[in-house]
Amino acid sequence: MLKNGQNEFTKNENSKVRIKVINELCISAATCIIQAPNTFDLDDDGIAYVKEGTWDEAQTIINAAASCPTTAIIIEDMQGNQIYPEVKIGA
Numbered sequence: 001m002l003k004n005g006q007n008e009f010t011k012n013e014n015s016k017v018r019i020k021v022i023n024e025l026c027i028s029a030a031t032c033i034i035q036a037p038n039t040f041d042l043d044d045d046g047i048a049y050v051k052e053g054t055w056d057e058a059q060t061i062i063n064a065a066a067s068c069p070t071t072a073i074i075i076e077d078m079q080g081n082q083i084y085p086e087v088k089i090g091a
């Protein structure tokens, strides 16, 4: 069963960003959890999910996404614009 933020964007009233973890890409490296322990955790299968409660600062969450070796974490703003990975227009 999918947990919060797995393969679907989740938001938090305390945060300016929305987060999605792509389950198929997560290799349980856990660097996201080290970087943003109030936002990410591993489920029983070793796949990252997004925690309830107050998240880390938005920049900390972005840094955590950037630390993921497989780019399994997608970050959007509340308007649905992708923040991480950076979208290159005209590439």
Ligand code: SF4
Pocket: 021, 025, 026, 027, 028, 029, 030, 031, 032, 033, 047, 048, 067, 068, 069, 070, 071, 072, 073
């Ligand atoms: S850093 Fe990436 S691969 Fe590692 S647990 Fe987090 S989402 Fe999964």
